[in-house]
Amino acid sequence: MPAGVLVGWSAGAPALGSLACSTGAMREVRRPDWWPYPESCQHGHPWGPGRVIVSWMPCDCGPARAERQRGPGHLTVSCQVPGCRSRWYRPDHDPGAAG
Numbered sequence: 001m002p003a004g005v006l007v008g009w010s011a012g013a014p015a016l017g018s019l020a021c022s023t024g025a026m027r028e029v030r031r032p033d034w035w036p037y038p039e040s041c042q043h044g045h046p047w048g049p050g051r052v053i054v055s056w057m058p059c060d061c062g063p064a065r066a067e068r069q070r071g072p073g074h075l076t077v078s079c080q081v082p083g084c085r086s087r088w089y090r091p092d093h094d095p096g097a098a099g
């Protein structure tokens with residue numbers, strides 16, 4: 001069985017540099033400790049409260065059903081940068097497996 005937690009893409013997450021007290025962080029976004037979403041979209045726009053729209057998308061694809069057998073779907077996070085259509089799904093969306 002799947003592990004349950006399938007996190008969107010893995011864009012070589014630059015999780016190395018600690019966020020603690022970094023100086024001169026011009027693009028720093030204040031994110032609460034509980035922030036459960038990626039720190040940026042696929043295009044590198046920083047994500048944080050007020051910068052994304054979180055919603056629910058009913059879906060029947062395999063990963064969605066694996067996580068929730070009743071009312072399967074995805075938590076989706078949409079980048080709000082104008083022109084950016086990046087969207088993150090949890091669990092992963094698998095269009096090919098729908099149906």
Ligand SMILES: [Zn+2]
Pocket residue numbers: 041042043044045079080081084085086
């Ligand atoms: Zn974006």
Ligand SMILES: [Zn+2]
Pocket residue numbers: 059060061062064074092093094095
């Ligand atoms: Zn899906």
